[in-house]
Amino acid sequence: MKPLIAILLAAASFAYAQTNGAIALRGARIVTVSGAVLDNGTVLLRNGLIEAVGTNLDLPKDAWVIDSHGCTIYPGLIDALSTVGLPETPAASRRETPATPRPGGQDLPVPVEQGPEFRPFTTTWVRAADLLDPTEHRIETTRSAGFTSVVAFPSTGIFAGEGAFLNLSGEKQGRMVVASPVGQYVTFATHGFGTYPGSLMGAIAYVRQLSLDADYYQVALRAYQSHPAGQKRPNYDRAVEGLLESPRLLLPADDAKQIDRMIRFAAELKRPAVLYGGHQAYQIADLVAKSSTPLLINLKWPEKPKDADPDAEETLRTLELRDRAPSSPAALEKAGAHFAFYSGGTPAQDVRKAVKRAIDAGLSESAAVRALTLSAAEIYGVADRVGSIQPGKIANLLIVKGDLFDEKSKIQYIFIDGVKYEPAPEAAPSGARSGRGTPGGEE
Amino acid sequence: MKRCALLLLALPLLGSQAIVIRDATVLTVTKGTFRGSILIRDGKIVEAGEKILVPEGARIIEAAGEYVMPGIIDCHSHIAADSINEGAVAVSSMVGIEDVLNPDDPDIYRALAGGVTTASILHGSANPIGGKCQVIKMRWGKDAQGLIFQGAPPGIKFALGENVKRSGSPGGGFGASPGLRYPASRMGVEDVIREALTEARAYQQEWRDYQAKVDRHEAAIPPRRDLKLEPLVEVLEGKRYVHAHCYRADEILMLLRVSDDFGFEIRTLQHVLEGYKVAKEIAAHGVGASTFSDWWAYKAEAYDAIPYNAAILVRKGVLVSLNSDDAELMRHLNTEAAKAMKYGGLSETEALSLITINPAKQLGIDQRVGSIEPGKDADLTIYDKHPLSNYAKVEKVLIDGELYFDREKDIEERPAREARKKALIDKEKSQEKKDRKKPETADEKKGEEPGGLE
Numbered sequence: 001m002k003p004l005i006a007i008l009l010a011a012a013s014f015a016y017a018q019t020n021g022a023i024a025l026r027g028a029r030i031v032t033v034s035g036a037v038l039d040n041g042t043v044l045l046r047n048g049l050i051e052a053v054g055t056n057l058d059l060p061k062d063a064w065v066i067d068s069h070g071c072t073i074y075p076g077l078i079d080a081l082s083t084v085g086l087p088e089t090p091a092a093s094r095r096e097t098p099a100t101p102r103p104g105g106q107d108l109p110v111p112v113e114q115g116p117e118f119r120p121f122t123t124t125w126v127r128a129a130d131l132l133d134p135t136e137h138r139i140e141t142t143r144s145a146g147f148t149s150v151v152a153f154p155s156t157g158i159f160a161g162e163g164a165f166l167n168l169s170g171e172k173q174g175r176m177v178v179a180s181p182v183g184q185y186v187t188f189a190t191h192g193f194g195t196y197p198g199s200l201m202g203a204i205a206y207v208r209q210l211s212l213d214a215d216y217y218q219v220a221l222r223a224y225q226s227h228p229a230g231q232k233r234p235n236y237d238r239a240v241e242g243l244l245e246s247p248r249l250l251l252p253a254d255d256a257k258q259i260d261r262m263i264r265f266a267a268e269l270k271r272p273a274v275l276y277g278g279h280q281a282y283q284i285a286d287l288v289a290k291s292s293t294p295l296l297i298n299l300k301w302p303e304k305p306k307d308a309d310p311d312a313e314e315t316l317r318t319l320e321l322r323d324r325a326p327s328s329p330a331a332l333e334k335a336g337a338h339f340a341f342y343s344g345g346t347p348a349q350d351v352r353k354a355v356k357r358a359i360d361a362g363l364s365e366s367a368a369v370r371a372l373t374l375s376a377a378e379i380y381g382v383a384d385r386v387g388s389i390q391p392g393k394i395a396n397l398l399i400v401k402g403d404l405f406d407e408k409s410k411i412q413y414i415f416i417d418g419v420k421y422e423p424a425p426e427a428a429p430s431g432a433r434s435g436r437g438t439p440g441g442e443e
Numbered sequence: 444m445k446r447c448a449l450l451l452l453a454l455p456l457l458g459s460q461a462i463v464i465r466d467a468t469v470l471t472v473t474k475g476t477f478r479g480s481i482l483i484r485d486g487k488i489v490e491a492g493e494k495i496l497v498p499e500g501a502r503i504i505e506a507a508g509e510y511v512m513p514g515i516i517d518c519h520s521h522i523a524a525d526s527i528n529e530g531a532v533a534v535s536s537m538v539g540i541e542d543v544l545n546p547d548d549p550d551i552y553r554a555l556a557g558g559v560t561t562a563s564i565l566h567g568s569a570n571p572i573g574g575k576c577q578v579i580k581m582r583w584g585k586d587a588q589g590l591i592f593q594g595a596p597p598g599i600k601f602a603l604g605e606n607v608k609r610s611g612s613p614g615g616g617f618g619a620s621p622g623l624r625y626p627a628s629r630m631g632v633e634d635v636i637r638e639a640l641t642e643a644r645a646y647q648q649e650w651r652d653y654q655a656k657v658d659r660h661e662a663a664i665p666p667r668r669d670l671k672l673e674p675l676v677e678v679l680e681g682k683r684y685v686h687a688h689c690y691r692a693d694e695i696l697m698l699l700r701v702s703d704d705f706g707f708e709i710r711t712l713q714h715v716l717e718g719y720k721v722a723k724e725i726a727a728h729g730v731g732a733s734t735f736s737d738w739w740a741y742k743a744e745a746y747d748a749i750p751y752n753a754a755i756l757v758r759k760g761v762l763v764s765l766n767s768d769d770a771e772l773m774r775h776l777n778t779e780a781a782k783a784m785k786y787g788g789l790s791e792t793e794a795l796s797l798i799t800i801n802p803a804k805q806l807g808i809d810q811r812v813g814s815i816e817p818g819k820d821a822d823l824t825i826y827d828k829h830p831l832s833n834y835a836k837v838e839k840v841l842i843d844g845e846l847y848f849d850r851e852k853d854i855e856e857r858p859a860r861e862a863r864k865k866a867l868i869d870k871e872k873s874q875e876k877k878d879r880k881k882p883e884t885a886d887e888k889k890g891e892e893p894g895g896l897e
Binding site: 191194195196197198199200201202204205206208209212213216219220223255256257260261264265304314316317319320322323 | 525864
């Protein structure tokens with residue numbers, strides 16, 4: 001028992017005392033996102049929720065008042081596509097491997113089963129919420145950069161698995177999950193001539209087939225369940241089950257032709273979809289807006305390859321993409337498209353810098369904040385509980401001394417589920433550290 | 444504002460304004476050759492003749508001394524797609540080029556510069572039954588949907604011989620696949636095709652039974668849709684053209700027998716380098732042949748190829764086209780056609796047919812393209828010299844009456860493109876310099892504000 005307690009203490013050590021009473025953050029500039037920006041406003045938190053927000057609040061007597069003059073309060077940032085909180089080597093995808101060695105000692109792989117129920121690179125049923133590890137080391141660094149939440153997905157395979165909307169409180173697994181499943185992560189990872197699908201068109205055809213199989217499964221099951229007697233029982237299929245319980249598909253779409261392709265593909269599948277990538281969206285923003293398909297934009301902007309041959313000539317197209325990728329969010333804002341941001345491998349502490357590049361390329365600051373907060377919540381269908389500073393929503397807040405996108409501004413603290421965290425000291429290595437607060441009094 | 448101005452320049456070509464190509468040598472391919480003009484309206488050829496009335500306000504393309512021919516049609520190409528081979532399975536009919544069209548492929552523009560306006564983009568040749576094809580027009584600058592030749596009949600790739608069986612051998616062939624994939628012999632290839640078509644027949648029957656039940660108002664649930672078998676049912680029902688990659692005479696005859704047994708038609712034999720050996724049989728089956736001019740000996744099954752193949756097949760009554768199968772060769776198909784005059788003595792018109800009206804017929808689009816005739820799409824290539832000359836250069840290419848390639852304009856625009864490129868490179872370099880300086884200042888600040896966030 002002792003080691004367990006030690007781990008729990010360590011993990012929770014950054015949390016300040018959470019009184020069962022109220023916490024009032026007073027005198028701050030409040031960027032509510034869902035409403036107007038309030039100068040000299042107050043946010044009142046109770047029981048992990050936002051109880052009130054305004055400029056003239058009557059504070060209850062029991063409220064613990066934190067003077068926040070000179071600070072700006074934002075809704076907690078959301079990384080809209082991440083693996084934070086999940087073990088770094090997720091369960092390998094279930095690629096069928098030969099069960100028995102071949103006779104004669106030859107080490108040749110057995111041809112892969114290609115029948116109708118062949119489900120290569122598919123783990124639709126794997127849930128991020130189940131893989132979640134509260135001690136995962138990136139939770140703290142991500143939180144310290146202002147993120148109160150991430151949308152984490154298993155990431156291996158064509159159908160990688162079901163994502164979960166997580167609060168980065170790093171305490172108990174069950175408390176961290178805000179919503180699950182929130183989507184199915186699809187990639188077009190292929191493996192050459194080794195096994196089907198070995199090409200992009202093969203992967204697309206496979207996704208299409210599984211989607212059709214899911215439709216068929218529902219029809220067959222319904223028919224069977226209405227009259228089981230005398231009927232052949234349909235097979236249970238976990239791959240299809242996982243797809244059916246996912247409320248939306250996440251489809252890869254980085255350049256303009258992929259975005260165009262995936263918008264049409266999603267329409268064909270007749271399943272709600274969210275695209276991710278979006279670096280060349282500047283070229284095709286109107287189409288994205290017209291399709292009303294949400295787009296998650298990767299904040300890891302394309303860079304010149306570090307080990308590129310200095311004499312190799314790059315094409316105008318490549319140069320233009322690198323130059324203009326950060327203008328994609330601005331173009332989407334102008335077109336009225338629905339978009340949010342994800343870190344895409346950018347270290348959490350560099351995310352604000354990456355967003356700043358989009359702002360420098362024309363994105364309004366308010367749209368930038370929205371893309372990091374409420375838009376992500378809306379895309380995943382959880383805007384009723386997170387994403388803005390509004391009474392009744394979960395108390396996920398980010399308090400910055402100064403302005404979020406000013407390089408010099410410091411993050412003061414973060415509230416997650418009403419629990420206060422301070423950012424880890426910058427130079428400190430990640431991992432559990434002794435904190436200044438007492439463990440949260442949750443439950 | 445700048446964008447507006449550009450748009451206005453482009454509009455006259457798009458609108459219903461008439462275009463006249465004036466005073467050229469017109470190689471209609473189907474209606475003879477004459478010195479005259481072509482009137483285009485709404486993307487279609489309205490009139491072509493020695494004397495035509497030029498409507499008021501028509502845009503004139505002066506072509507005195509130049510040659511106009513129908514845009515070249517390539518019956519076998521692999522450009523403009525993000526993937527070509529789905530190689531791990533012997534039957535990959537579930538995949539299709541349409542899903543992965545890449546409108547950004549510069550080979551589209553290069554093909555235009557070689558006078559090509561239409562091509563059939565085929566799946567690779569790693570499988571006895573490959574993926575679905577897509578006929579496209581070289582509408583450079585449009586999106587993927589904009590490339591598609593609307594109304595062209597659907598097709599599918601079959602493949603015989605070495606590529607197919609080598610894909611199944613350990614350590615050999617494509618990608619040196621580690622797994623053994625059946626088939627590994629020509630016998631196996633035939634078996635895979637027969638097996639797949641037999642499966643397709645059963646699937647077809649399943650749907651027929653279901654439809655019969657529905658017609659009798661009986662309760663029934665529709666069969667599971669199988670994306671692999673659906674296109675094969677279309678083949679059996681004659682709704683999807685088979686374009687079969689083949690080399691040797693024996694395998695050609697094998698495939699003709701299979702098609703007889705299953706009651707469908709092979710639309711074209713592709714490559715068909717030993718076609719001259721079985722030209723009579725091919726002609727009797729009414730099957731088209733799409734071959735190379737003089738490309739051979741690049742593998743064992745291509746040793747018996749001869750440059751007279753196209754001409755012999757033509758003389759035996761086979762519908763023949765010359766294809767590229769290659770982004771480079773695609774740019775000089777006119778020269779390839781000319782070789783059929785040297786080897787086998789085809790006439791000028793016969794030679795030009797090999798890259799225009801014949802491939803159009805093979806792809807089932809000859810009502811729309813392949814010759815200069817009133818009512819057809821205004822897909823035209825203008826050369827400075829006779830296109831069957833080695834010295835001919837493409838001056839302009841129109842598709843649906845729109846100018847997609849203009850040699851003069853291309854040359855004019857090059858300095859601006861280079862300047863733009865240089866500006867971007869310089870911008871990046873100066874940014875790199877700035878970034879390199881930055882860490883110092885950041886360190887200074889850190890001194891003032893310990894623990895400050897970057």
